[in-house]
Amino acid sequence: MLTDRQMRILRLIVDDYVRSAEPIGSRTLSKQMALDISAATIRNEMADLEELGYLEQPHTSAGRVPSQQGYRYYVDNLLPEGAALTTDDVKGIRSLFSERIVEMERVAREAAVMISDLTRYTGVVLGPQVYDTTLRKLEIVPLNERSAVVLIVTSSGAVQNKTVTLPDGISPTDVERLFSILNHRLVGTPMYRIRSRVLQEITSEIARHVEDYEEAMKLLDRILPALTNEHDARVYLGGATNMLELPEFRDLQKVRAVLSWLEQPSHVAVALRGDERNPEHAPGVRLKVRIGGENSAGMLQNCSLITATYAVGDLPIGVIGVIGPTRMEYARVIRLMQALSDSMTDVFSRFYQT
Amino acid sequence: MLTDRQMRILRLIVDDYVRSAEPIGSRTLSKQMALDISAATIRNEMADLEELGYLEQPHTSAGRVPSQQGYRYYVDNLLPEGAALTTDDVKGIRSLFSERIVEMERVAREAAVMISDLTRYTGVVLGPQVYDTTLRKLEIVPLNERSAVVLIVTSSGAVQNKTVTLPDGISPTDVERLFSILNHRLVGTPMYRIRSRVLQEITSEIARHVEDYEEAMKLLDRILPALTNEHDARVYLGGATNMLELPEFRDLQKVRAVLSWLEQPSHVAVALRGDERNPEHAPGVRLKVRIGGENSAGMLQNCSLITATYAVGDLPIGVIGVIGPTRMEYARVIRLMQALSDSMTDVFSRFYQT
């Protein structure tokens, strides 16, 4: 248990270090500290805090720097409570939804850029992905004799399109019939059940209604993956180069490690989703702060990741996040993410909830 | 006019510098040079080449480095002719099209990554954009009482979707009628003519057939931008972090400049499209090499950009490109881009040409 004074000192060190990125010495601290304690006393307290694991020294005779545990304590216990968002921040968030056309995908993409603009860190968004949406409409639009576009619309308003080659022998009427059957039988089916329903119930019906069963099944085979493929994770980045401005990444090696990690959407997706089986992922927890080594991704040892889910109604459909140095403006960023995720949830729920 | 020997020397310098990234001295060159000329002679030739503007010295008493003009001469006159692509390269290109489902958008995205993998530079692709495609299908799928998804399919197989808010008072029947009219009258119309046709010819027909003209027009107003908006340029990047491996970008400032330039799709799109009014953009010219300062973008002063268009039939629909240092493996990259653009054109033409 930390004493009151230790908490005050820890908070000051974190705040100062976040601002300056330089180790804080006892002397400096004693000067700028409101309450008057001498440098020597602070030295003693600092030594204690270090022993407890909240601070560390880059090397002897440098100032102290918060340790991972120190940041954790700060986030859990020392965050300044009040202090709402600035009006600029609020304006930024509002501007995301100013248009008449609210398209999830686009909001997600722009949210990433907005996060990076407002925080000067890297914004990261996992596009909306609705696991138990249902099929709303299935459509095929022929392009020429050999190919066609298949459109899949889900109840959440997500649209997928796939270009397919038509089997050589198939007749337009059969294509039409096939899709009419599929629509008739599958609309309203949850996406994840489509594959089994097709295989179990629908093939026989197809056999009854189309002329050339062989060819129809060939076509079905080609569109089935598109239908059941969970929409691959779309990851949107914003301001990845902001990393380059940070003093902790003055080293080219580190920059490269982080940037090429960011370049792989699958990496980012995994990090954003987090371990969903994790106890910390209790239901109702929307916001997560993972500091340094708490991240499973090795590349993020020196980074903190703050994520928040956004939802339609009660159903989380995606994740927004910020990647920055462990030396992050936690208070502000947390509030920002909270506000943004709330806004997105709000708007999406209004538009898409059935 | 360069003498034969000068050309040989220039070629050797470029080749060597591309490999080593270090200024070439006369001594080094005379050793590795097949034909036996002494260092002193080479020094004289180099001095001449420098005077002519093909070489430059980073500082007195360093070796020589090709100048922009030197690279230009190399690309125009000294490219080794034969030397086909390696089998690995060919395999890479093939793998792009291995799947049954050939979706332009996806091929474009993956092409960017592939270019970067094969070249170790940065791959850059401008997604397919077909200016004089025609409308193939217009569809609206309601999501709930308040919103719907509008699908737009063009003759090239590109699909756009926009989520719209339905005007409050509109009846489902009116929506259906509106779309039936639009489809009936607009399918087959070139995209760029849609706006004018709607305004000139179709509003009157709508007035005749729907019950609530006011509301129908409100809805039409909302979808019209989506229809006529030229599909905004989609830019795909691959291997942007490859830049970090290059010795010319050991300086953080330069890295930042280039990477944040790359982060702005609009910048990249402009560079890729190039000045289409440029004399160099003669019809039939598919491949362009822009070296250093030949790029209009200031950020690319130290870079070379090699672009090639891909097409459906004779109609160019997009651009692939490589951004690398001026010290680029021109021969290989040029062949690669040529091969890739040919393949893409080939496959797309087979699938999408009407």
Added chain:
DNA sequence: TTTAGCACTCGGCAAGCATGAGTGCTAACA
């Protein structure tokens, strides 16, 4: 418990120095 004083530590920076690759010039050579 707090404070002042003191010796000690260590990173960072600048100056000085040696090294070596490379040049231009001149003079001799084929």
Added chain:
DNA sequence: TGTTAGCACTCATGCTTGCCGAGTGCTAAA
């Protein structure tokens, strides 16, 4: 006239050295 060898000179690079200053831990006094 073109080619080569030799020589003095230049300059980036890397290493060593020494100094500075911020900061610490410890001890002794308040």
